[in-house]
Amino acid sequence: MAGHSHYKNMARHKAIVDAKRGKVFSKLSRYIIIAARAGGGDPDTNLKLRYAIDKARSVSMPKDNIERAIKRGTGDLEGANFDEIMYEGYGPGSCAVLVEVMTDNRNRTNGEIRQIFTKAGTEPGKPGCVAYMFDRKGFFAIDATKYPDEDALLTLALDAGAEDQTREGDMFEITCEPSNFSAVMEALKKANIEPAEAEVKYLAKAQKEIDVEAGKKLIRFIDALDDHDDVQNVYTDAILTAEMGEE
Numbered sequence: 001m002a003g004h005s006h007y008k009n010m011a012r013h014k015a016i017v018d019a020k021r022g023k024v025f026s027k028l029s030r031y032i033i034i035a036a037r038a039g040g041g042d043p044d045t046n047l048k049l050r051y052a053i054d055k056a057r058s059v060s061m062p063k064d065n066i067e068r069a070i071k072r073g074t075g076d077l078e079g080a081n082f083d084e085i086m087y088e089g090y091g092p093g094s095c096a097v098l099v100e101v102m103t104d105n106r107n108r109t110n111g112e113i114r115q116i117f118t119k120a121g122t123e124p125g126k127p128g129c130v131a132y133m134f135d136r137k138g139f140f141a142i143d144a145t146k147y148p149d150e151d152a153l154l155t156l157a158l159d160a161g162a163e164d165q166t167r168e169g170d171m172f173e174i175t176c177e178p179s180n181f182s183a184v185m186e187a188l189k190k191a192n193i194e195p196a197e198a199e200v201k202y203l204a205k206a207q208k209e210i211d212v213e214a215g216k217k218l219i220r221f222i223d224a225l226d227d228h229d230d231v232q233n234v235y236t237d238a239i240l241t242a243e244m245g246e247e
Contacts, residue, residue: 001128003015003169005168005173006139006141006168006173006203006207007171017221019230023227023229024059024061025056025059025061025065025076026131026229027102027142027229027232028055028056028059028061028069028100028207028233029054029056029065029068029069030069030082030102030232031052031055031102031232032052032053032056032066032069032070032073032083033054033069033070033072033073033082034073034082034102035048035051035052035073036049036069036070036071036072036073036074037073037074037075037081040074041070041071041073041074041076047179047181049070049073051181051182051200053066054185054198055199057064058198059177074132076087080104081104081190082102082103082104083102083103083104083106084100084101084102085100085101085102085103085109085110085205086098086099086100086101086127086131087099087101087113087117087124088124088125088126088128088129088130088131089117089122089123089125089129089130089216090121090122090125091120091217091221091222091236091238092120092122092129092214092216092218093208093210093211093215093217093238094220095208095210095213095218095236095237095238096130096133096134096204096219096236096237097130097211097222097225097234097235097236098130098131098134098202098234098235099113099225099231099233099234099235100231100232100234100235101113101121101230101231101232102230102232103230105181109228109230112224112228112230113160113228113230113231116221116224116225120217120220120221121223122186130237133201133204133205133206133237134203134204134205134235134237135202135203135205136178136198136200136201136202136203137163137175137176137177137178137200137201137202137203138162138175138176138177138178138180138184138198138200139173139174139175139182139197139198139199139200139201139203140157140173140174140175140176140184140185140188140195140197140198141171141172141173141174141195141196141197141198142171142172142174142188142193142195142196143170143171143196144167144170144171144172145170147172147193150165150167150172152165153165153172153174153193155186156188156191156193157174157176157184157187157188159187160176160180160183160184160186160187160188161176161177161180161183161184162174162175162180162184163175163176163177166236171196172178175203181198181200190216196242201233201235202233202235203235204235204236204237205237206237207238207239208237208238208239209239210239211240212241212243215238215240215241215243215244216244216245218236218238218240218244219240219244219245222234222236
């Protein structure tokens with residue numbers, strides 16, 4: 001992690017996205033639909049669905065919304081069919097960007113996402129052009145001021161299947177393979193440890209430092225992508241700071 005906190009890097013931007021609660025619910029519904037369509041409607045046997053439901057519950061998505069999304073995914077209710085697409089490219093400051101999309105109209109979404117890239121002075125790259133710079137991992141951020149016993153936390157995490165634990169400022173950051181995410185999450189819950197963040201997401205193998213002006217442009221670019229209804233997540237290798245987000 002090169003001395004840079006993945007939690008702090010993403011938390012500033014995440015606060016903006018989470019404020020758009022209606023869009024968050026809509027995006028999570030799509031995530032649940034696709035998970036249920038791919039692996040069935042039982043979260044006990046469908047890890048992807050279980051993670052999607054947990055994520056929906058973490059932002060207080062109503063139970064009825066979750067159940068409707070599951071039924072649409074399994075075909076018990078009619079609804080649009082969604083496809084998963086990953087866009088890759090470079091944003092301002094020559095920073096790598098991954099964009100996860102779920103859409104019911106590939107042609108429309110492709111044109112609109114390409115337009116957002118164009119307005120930022122760039123364009124989507126070919127598949128694989130930046131994906132190799134990221135690893136998909138289960139990620140947990142634990143407040144060290146609430147749970148200060150680093151050795152006990154490390155033992156618990158490793159026993160549950162975690163790969164690594166580091167401390168960045170006042171946060172412990174734990175990573176694991178996506179397949180072990182639920183096991184680590186359950187171990188934390190049993191120990192009454194509530195993560196400040198718990199997600200399966202893409203983490204940059206090496207984070208990139210950029211100047212403030214480039215960072216401001218990058219954040220505007222990421223915000224424009226996040227604002228699109230079909231965009232689920234945006235990842236970058238840039239180190240984002242509070243100063244960059246002051247606008």
